[in-house]
Amino acid sequence: MDLASAKMIGAGLACIALVGAGIGIGNVFASLISSLARNPAAQGQVQPFAFLGFALAEATGLFGLAIAFLILFVF
Amino acid sequence: MHRIIPLRIGSFDLSYTNAALLMTIAVILITALTLLSTRRAALIPGRWQSIAEMSYEFVADMVESNVGREGMAYFPFIFTLFMFILFANLLGLIPYSFSVTGQIIVTFAMAAVVFTGVTIIGFVRHGLHFLRFFVPEGVPALLLVILVPIEVLSYFIRPFTLAIRLFANMLAGHTMLGIFAGFAAILGIFAIFPVAVDVLLLALELLVAVLQAYVFAILSCLYLNDAIHMH
Numbered sequence: 001m002d003l004a005s006a007k008m009i010g011a012g013l014a015c016i017a018l019v020g021a022g023i024g025i026g027n028v029f030a031s032l033i034s035s036l037a038r039n040p041a042a043q044g045q046v047q048p049f050a051f052l053g054f055a056l057a058e059a060t061g062l063f064g065l066a067i068a069f070l071i072l073f074v075f
Numbered sequence: 076m077h078r079i080i081p082l083r084i085g086s087f088d089l090s091y092t093n094a095a096l097l098m099t100i101a102v103i104l105i106t107a108l109t110l111l112s113t114r115r116a117a118l119i120p121g122r123w124q125s126i127a128e129m130s131y132e133f134v135a136d137m138v139e140s141n142v143g144r145e146g147m148a149y150f151p152f153i154f155t156l157f158m159f160i161l162f163a164n165l166l167g168l169i170p171y172s173f174s175v176t177g178q179i180i181v182t183f184a185m186a187a188v189v190f191t192g193v194t195i196i197g198f199v200r201h202g203l204h205f206l207r208f209f210v211p212e213g214v215p216a217l218l219l220v221i222l223v224p225i226e227v228l229s230y231f232i233r234p235f236t237l238a239i240r241l242f243a244n245m246l247a248g249h250t251m252l253g254i255f256a257g258f259a260a261i262l263g264i265f266a267i268f269p270v271a272v273d274v275l276l277l278a279l280e281l282l283v284a285v286l287q288a289y290v291f292a293i294l295s296c297l298y299l300n301d302a303i304h305m306h
Contacts, residue, residue, distance in 0.1 A: 055290040059236075062243035069246075 010071045017064025024057030076173065093173045094181070101162040101175070130158065134292065141296040145303055152192075153299075156185065157292035160241065164284035167245065168277065176287075177245035183238035189295045190234035197302035208305055237294060244287045248280040 032050040036043055080091035112123035120128055134154045138146050160176060167174025175181050197205040209226040210219065255276065258269040 051286060052290060052293060055240075055286050059240040059244065059290075062247050063236075063239060065247050066239055066243045 007071055007075075011068040014064045014068035014071065017067070018061050021057055021061025021064075024060065025054055028053040028057055076178075094175050094178060097166055097173050097175050098163065098181075101159060101166055104162055104166075105158045130154075137289075137293055138296055141293065142300045142303060146296070146299060149196075149299055153292055153295055156189070156295060157288055160185070160291050161285065161288035164245065164288055165281075167249070168280055168284060174245050174249055176241055177249055179238060179242045182242040183234070185291075186234040186238035186241075189237065189298065193295075193298045193302045196299070200303060201305065205302075205305070208301070233298065237291065241287050241291055244283055248276070248283055251276055252280070 028050055032046060035046055076092050076094055078090035078092050079096060082089045082091065108123070109127050112121075112127040116124060131154070134157050135147075135150060138150045138153050142149070163175045163181075166172055167177060197208070201207075209223055209230065211222055211226065214222060252273055255269040255273045259266040259273070262269065
């Protein structure tokens with residue numbers, strides 16, 4: 001296998017990071033919905049943390065993207 | 076990125092690029108917003124004064140609830156950081172402009188400033204006692220052999236995650252927009268579908284732009300809180 005195709009496979013494998021990001025984002029909003037269904041009055045306190053959690057979980061998937069770019073264009 | 080005013084000093088390329096132009100525009104806009112809108116401050120704020128006051132109160136509230144009263148000394152820094160990233164992100168969404176925060180050197184410079192500043196604040200406030208930060212309490216001595224290196228590593232990885240998070244979010248958003256715009260260029264009459272997707276993605280990017288500025292600012296607050304109050 002030559003280097004170019006190995007790079008392509010590696011960049012594709014880096015997309016597996018999206019599994020974790022998807023589970024994480026789903027978890028964040030599932031918990032938000034269930035906690036708001038129990039106590040709607042807590043929305044103001046809970047929502048900022050939910051969005052913080054969403055951004056942090058999404059960023060882990062983007063680290064995978066950063067690795068894919070590193071593999072494709074840097075090395 | 077291209078040079079607008081080429082300038083070379085020795086082996087350094089100090090050209091005024093379009094990235095620098097966008098940063099200048101962001102700084103001018105923030106200064107104009109905060110100065111002009113509060114020049115004739117009224118008790119009942121108008122539209123512009125409301126924007127300035129709301130952003131001020133939003134960040135002030137964030138600093139106070141995350142760092143506490145002592146943290147308000149660092150409020151101007153956090154506010155500047157938040158507004159600069161917010162405006163840089165939003166300006167980058169305008170077609171044909173340039174996303175400054177999509178450059179890792181820009182985000183890493185900001186993250187490095189936060190990291191070194193926070194570390195210095197920690198050492199100034201606690202002296203060498205700040206090193207206790209890396210030693211979790213109530214842990215058996217044997218486990219410390221493993222835990223201390225992990226704590227040290229997770230501390231030193233902070234500026235990198237902070238920088239890459241913002242940079243990768245901006246870059247990924249613009250890449251997605253670019254890919255769908257590329258589909259639109261080759262599809263002819265069916266180009267309406269990728270363009271529609273681009274419109275929706277732009278709405279998502281608007282959310283991400285605000286959210287990432289918020290995340291950067293709140294994480295800086297949390298790191299500052301660690302340095303001021305230890306754990």
